[in-house]
Amino acid sequence: MIRFEQVTKRYADGTTAVDGLSFEVAEGELVTLVGPSGCGKTTTMKMVNRLIEPTEGRILLGGEDISAIDPVRLRRRIGYVIQQVGLFPHRTVLDNTAAVPHLLGAPRARARARAAELLDLVGLDPKKYGDRYPEQLSGGQRQRVGVARALAADPPVLLMDEPFGAVDPVVRERLQSEFLKLQSQVRKTVLLVTHDLEEAVRLGDRIAVYGQGTIEQFDTPARVLGAPATPYVAEFVGSDRGLKRLSVTPVDSAALEKAPVLRPGGTPPDAPWSVVLDADGRPEGWVSADEPGRTRPAPEPVPLGASLREALAALLQHDTGWLPVTDPADGGRFAGVLTPAGVHRALRASTKATEATEATEATEATEANEETAVSSR
Incomplete structure (x- = not known):
């Protein structure tokens, strides 16, 4: 579904954010990108929807080179969830969720009906929460609305940048569990960026462990924890990786x-x-x-x-x-x-x-x- 072929991003000052990335995300697979701050994982994700353009290499989406796709049309095929959620403060929860289908030409009634279905899917009763405004929701509830909005146009691909990082640990664990249940139903192709190894292990079908602009290991959580490919990965996953294996x-x-x-x-x-x-x-x-x-x-x-x-x-x-x-x-x-x-x-x-x-x-x-x-x- 998503294929990187020798992709590099180099900025004008000579900084190389990512260097020669080649990997593939299968349809319906959830891949987590994990690594320290500044390692290139968010740059990698943003190149998929062309918020950042690669310097070299190709990115294919469903076999199609994304450089040949109009960026606006491309982004409407991709759901995007960020840590700050980014809801429109002047719109109700229902209208926030219905925004993308409405932009794509769906009649208002149909867009709102779709939004109500998705709010219910993420555990928010549309009759109770649909007419509320973002400021009237908790952080965890706003995050759920963000996920519902990203799914509203039924995109084949979902990009998630630290989606659960702005909530407390208890809510974060609950949101992770709810998202795994949701993913088992909708089976989207997901790239999820996180700096939290435990989150990467818990959510990912496969994990890309980043060094500085490169992927040190791209494998299943069990393999990353049980057989680190390099000394860097072994140090990154920690000496307690045996305990982390309990999660997988x-x-x-x-x-x-x-x-x-x-x-x-x-x-x-x-x-x-x-x-x-x-x-x-x-x-x-x-x-x-x-x-x-x-x-x-x-x-x-x-x-x-x-x-x-x-x-x-x-x-x-x-x-x-x-x-x-x-x-x-x-x-x-x-x-x-x-x-x-x-x-x-x-x-x-x-x-x-x-x-x-x-x-x-x-x-x-x-x-x-x-x-x-x-x-x-």
């Missing part, structure tokens, strides 16, 4: 342990404790062998596929030493329990999988080089 490693059935269960009308098992299931096989509590008639509340279950980070956080909130895990594909039925040992086991398995992939790719590269050498003789 899912809870799977191999990490779980079996637990004794007590079903409705059943006999308590001969065990120190057991998980109490309801008639549908979902966990609703646990009992101790010392007090078999007293059902105690169990920790809130986590589903298979949740991140180990979420699971570990839940484990640390309770003193049971285990966490019930459910299977969404099986109607939310009980799948087993996760313990700290299971978290460690899953993390080690993820690390070994990354190392195995690295070894396979190295072997394939060696074989390819040998074949090339033979064919050139």
Whole structure:
């Protein structure tokens, strides 16, 4: 969908903002650009909608060279979300959201109907918030309106520049979660700029780690954390990258342990404790062998596929030493329990999988080089 071919941006004073960038963002993929201030990530993003023109190289959008597209027409095909949101203060939330469809020629009624749909999609009831003005919203609410407005014309590409940087950490995490849910529904091709590695890891399908004007590594979050390509990347992701891997490693059935269960009308098992299931096989509590008639509340279950980070956080909130895990594909039925040992086991398995992939790719590269050498003789 987006392709950079040896793209360089050099300014008149000789400063090179980005140098020889070549990478591709697949359709429906969310790629995060992460790095220190002044490394060129925002310049990279702004070249996609021609707010900044490259000095050398080509940028293709859907196979079309953007230099041949009228900038205004190009920008109307691309959603743009910035940290300051940039809402029109004199317009209502509904009219802010409807602005782009209206500019594109949609009748006012249709544009406002589309805006109402999108406000509802980002969690803002249009009946409650549609007639409010930006100053009457919280920072997080304004940010949601900014996302809704960017999606209003149904653009195939979404550019996001530090979109959650202006809100407090609690709201920021909630907005990230809501955006991931939204992205799972709309599947836009997204370039998201951030200086926060944890945000990049949590949101990105792939991450571009910037050095000074160049990309040091372009890979999945698990690979960036588990197999840094250069000493610079290793230093950037930090010595605690093993902990950061918790965010990108899912809870799977191999990490779980079996637990004794007590079903409705059943006999308590001969065990120190057991998980109490309801008639549908979902966990609703646990009992101790010392007090078999007293059902105690169990920790809130986590589903298979949740991140180990979420699971570990839940484990640390309770003193049971285990966490019930459910299977969404099986109607939310009980799948087993996760313990700290299971978290460690899953993390080690993820690390070994990354190392195995690295070894396979190295072997394939060696074989390819040998074949090339033979064919050139």
